[in-house]
Amino acid sequence: MHKKKLFKLKEFMHFICGDEDPLAHYREMAFRPLAVSCLTALSLPLLINLYHMQWVVVAVMIAMMTILATAAIRLETAPQTPRRSFLLIVPLLVLGMYVSVPANGMALLFWTYPFLLTSFLLVRVRSAFVACIVFLCCSSVIAYQNFELLDVVRYLITASLTLSFTCVILFVFGSINLNDHYLAYHDGLTGTFNRRKMDEDLQAVSSNRASENAVIAILDIDNFKRCNDEYGHEFGDDILKRFASYLTFRMPSDCSFYRMGGEEFLLVSQNPDAHYLFSFIKSIQPEITERLxxxxxxxxxxxxxxxxxxxxxxxxSEPHKAWLRDADRALYSVKANGKNNVALYQCKMP
Structure with missing residues (x-):
């Protein structure tokens, strides 16, 4: 139990400090509604500060609203806009607090809580966490200069708890999202990419002119049905797993590996030389026969x-479908001529 808890703690620290960003998929979707909500929420305080002629605070709020509006408009053409906007909003928010807290009191510190919650939806987790810590330090100094120590301690405790709960909730959500994503795109038996991922990747590669010379290979285990019939499905599953494991370990770095279904697998190579993939497969056949x-x-x-x-x-035909059909024809020619070999598709193949 202790080891399991420690492992979860390591996962949580990796979520906060690591390079992976499990929330990236949702960030673009959430940014515009978030920006609209912030602009709406800032409108009333802006009018109040205009009425009281607090021009520095008004200028800060107008700058923040302009940045948010611009980022929301330019989101599709400039995906990095939310991150840059966030880097500008943080010092502006600190400046606004520094100027307005002495005049307006403790209530201004309440802006900390929506900031802590929304920052993780604007930028990657690591950047948001660092920004929140910096903001908490700056706002605590401002609070210490203007309020009683007990009030500052209360503020720090509630803000820290808000930050902690936000991180934990997002960690759980991110873990579920990563697990669902893994299950959606990986084969349950072999751990390789599955047919769904293969179809998406082949369509993406075939629609990209820069991948004009990409190469695929369909790999089919010979006499696999007889293997299952004679030695049992458990033995057959073990062969599939060992075959996938070996190919994953030995395949070139520019290759992707998929299980198409049953005993069929697919290699996709970005190397423009078709003979490179052909030679690789030819070279591993004796070794893998010996191993398995x-x-x-x-x-x-x-x-x-x-x-x-x-x-x-x-x-x-659509390019990705014709591509698979060509590889299948080459595979059929091998099967028709004794199996245990490799063939490169030629236009004359039936």
Whole structure:
């Protein structure tokens, strides 16, 4: 139990300090509604400060509202705008507090709480956490200069609890999101990318002109149905897992690996030389046969290689579908000629 709790603590610290950002997917979606809410909330205080002719505070609030409005408008054309806007809003908010707290009292410190909550939706977790700590330090100094020590302690405790609860809630939400994302795009048995991820990636690659020379290979384990029938499904599952593990370990760094379904897998390479992927697969066949063969069972696999450039010549099909079909034809030619080999797609193949 202690080890499990310690592991969760490490995960939480990695969530706060690490480079991964599990909330990135939601940030663009949340920014505009958040900006509109902030602009609406700031409107009434702006009018009050205008009425009392507190011009420095008015200038700070107008600057903050302008930054938020500009960021919301430019969000699609400039995705980095929220981060830059946040970096400008933090010192402005501190300046506004420094000027207005002596005149307006403790109530101005209440702006701390929405700031702590919303900052994590504007920038990545690590940046938001650092900014919140800096803001808490600055606002505490301002409070110490103007209020009783007991009031400052109360403010620090409530603000720190708000920050802590926000981090914990976002950590739980981020963990669920990462887990759901993993399950959605990974095969449950082998841990490789699944068919859904493969379809999305192939469409993205085939629609990108910069990937004109990308190459795929369909890998099919030979006689796998007979393997399941003779040795059982548990043995077959173990073969699939070991095969996927070996390919994941040995494949070139520019490759992505997917399980298409059953005993079929797919390699996608960004290397423009189709013979590079062909040679790699050819070179590992003897070694993987030796590693995965067991007793009377002799492991082997066949592969068909195809280029995106050839698939684009087919004007009657979508490029990614034609690409898969070409690789499948190359694989079929191997199967028809004894299996346990690799073939590169040629236009004359049936």
């Amino acid at each position: 063969s067991s007793g009377p069972y002799i492991f082997s696999f066949s592969a068909g290689v195809a280029t995106l450039a050839d698939a684009r010549l087919d004007k009657n």
